[in-house]
Structures are given as structure tokens and as C-alpha cells.
Amino acid sequence: MEKTVNTSGSFDCFKAELSESDFQVFSRFIYSEYGIKMPPIKRIMLQGRLLKRIRELNMGSYSEYKEYFFSKEGQDKELLQFLNVVTTNKTDFFREPVHFNFLNDTVLPAFRSQSTNGQPFKVWSAGCSSGEEPYTISVVLNEFERLNPNFKFDILGSDISTQMLEKAAKGVYQANKLVTVPMELKKRYFLKSKDPHNQTVRVHPLLQKNIRLTYLNLMDNLYSIKETFDVVFCRNVLIYFDRQTQERVINKLCLQLKPGGYFFIGHSESLSGMNVPLEHIKPTIFKKL
Ligand SMILES: C[S@@+](CC[C@H](N)C(=O)[O-])C[C@H]1O[C@@H](n2cnc3c(N)ncnc32)[C@H](O)[C@@H]1O
Secondary structure, eight states: OOOEEOTTSSEEOOOOOOOHHHHHHHHHHHHHHHOOOOOGGGHHHHHHHHHHHHHHTTOSOHHHHHHHHTSHHHHHHTHHHHHHHHSOOOOOTTOSTHHHHHIIIIIHHHHHHSOOTTOOEEEEEESOTTTHHHHHHHHHHHHHHHHOTTOOEEEEEEESOHHHHHHHHHTEEEGGGGGGSOHHHHHHHEEEOSSTTOOEEEEOHHHHTTEEEEEOOTTOSSOSOOOOEEEEEEOSSGGGSOHHHHHHHHHHHHHTEEEEEEEEEOTTOOOTTOOOSEEEEETTEEEEO
């Protein structure tokens, strides 16, 4: 193989591109197994994302990577790494704050007024990425617990990116990720490093105490979790699926939602025209029938 010297002066052995036909093989696989649409316009993006893995594996071409990936060994060893590079994981603390206000102002007071026999309030963050969403939920629920000492809660975060789940489990973030967190909450729930040069913050153990994190593919026929929830957040995940897949996934998520429970979607997503057991309450906020 031809070796070229790149601008940083190091040897770059890699000049190949992801062919249309290899792209289609990956694209079909990602769509059928994980629901994620990968139209032809995304070929260059996928090429860029897979390059990192090809370099790490010391491979010479995309077709070599494809052969390996679809082999028995590749499916055993490479699948999770592949998911780490093909998923889009953008997220923030207090992203789309209307949902957290609604949770605090409407959902939690209604839960408090029900007789729940000491059952915990249960929330699922489906497609939780690196944890900012479940930790934001945890901030809101911890605040509610401060005022209502008998209140108990339980949060599940799930994703298909194990790299993101590991980041979520660590709970360490760049300090500048907290710009969206109100000052008082930042002081109460995030710990600065003692080293002034360390620009990271760690979530307070209070935020982690009631959170479980798990790998779960929303495309699975049967979900491994059997419990039901008071609220399901599935925000900015459905956007990667086509309408048919969205409808199927939402119906499965609704099986895990208690009657009267709430379902939140992202602001650029819509359920209009879908056959799902949800009543529209406000834009992006739904209630299980
Ligand atoms: C853009 S992030 C959204 C994170 C968070 N919900 C938010 O709104 O900030 C989308 C997440 O969905 C996950 N995802 C994509 N397809 C999935 C699937 N089939 N099952 C579970 N999670 C999936 C991705 O790995 C990614 O972390």
C-alpha cells in the first residue's frame, strides 16, 4: 500500500474511501438492527467515523473492515465499538427545559397527591447518551425529595453506545457543560476538583444514588426490562428513525408506561398521525391513555 506523509509529518497509510456498495451494506445493517436511517448523503460522514476504528485496528481498507465486521469474530468483538462510532450522542444538562418544568410543576405534585403505597416514582431516560438527561432528571427529583422527605424515586438510563453509558456511569464532565444548570443547583449537585487546573466537575453522589444504566436497543422485539414507569423520556432519539419504526418503538415504550404516565419527545420530533396510545397534552408532552 502507498504511504503518504500527512501535514503533521507522520505516515498516513490510508487513502481509500468507503465505496457506495460497502456503504449500503453498513447502512442496511444499521437500519435493520438499530432503526437508524443512514441515507446515501451520510456516506462521507460514516467513512469519517469508521476511519478511527480502521486505524485502531491497523487495517488497510474499508472493505477489509467490512469483511471483519460481518464475520463471527467481528460481530462478537467489534459490534459495540461500531455502535460507539456510528451513533450521534449530542446532549446537554437541562436540554429543552420545558420538560423539567412540567415534571416539577405538574407531574410530581400529581404523584404526591395519589396514594402510591410508598412506591417509588419511576422515570426512564431511553437513549440517555452520556448521562446529562438522567442526571438532570435526578436533580429535579432530588429537589422534590428535599421538600417531600417521604418521596422515593428510581431512574433508568439506557442506550446502545457503551462508551456513552461508561461516561454516564463516571459522571465526570467538562465544567463548561454546566452553563445550562442554574447556579444554586450547580453548587448543590456538582463537585469541583480540588486541583484548580482541572476543568472537570463530578456529579454529587446524591445524583447517582437512584440511577441504573443499561444497554438496551429500542429496536429489540422484547425489552429486557419488565417494570413500568411514571414517565418516559425518549428525546432526540426517534429523529434518527423512519416514521414506521418510530411508531413501532413508541408502542413498545408505551407498554412500559403506567396508565396516566407521561411521555416526552424532542422538540423537533412529532407523533402526529401515529397510532399510539397517547393523548397530546402540550407540544412534545403526552399522557398514556
Ligand atoms: C442525540 S442523543 C439524545 C440524548 C438525550 N436523550 C437528549 O435528548 O439529550 C441520541 C441517543 O440515542 C441513542 N440511540 C440511537 N439509536 C438507538 C437505539 N436503537 N436504541 C437505543 N438507543 C439508541 C444514541 O446512541 C444516542 O446516545
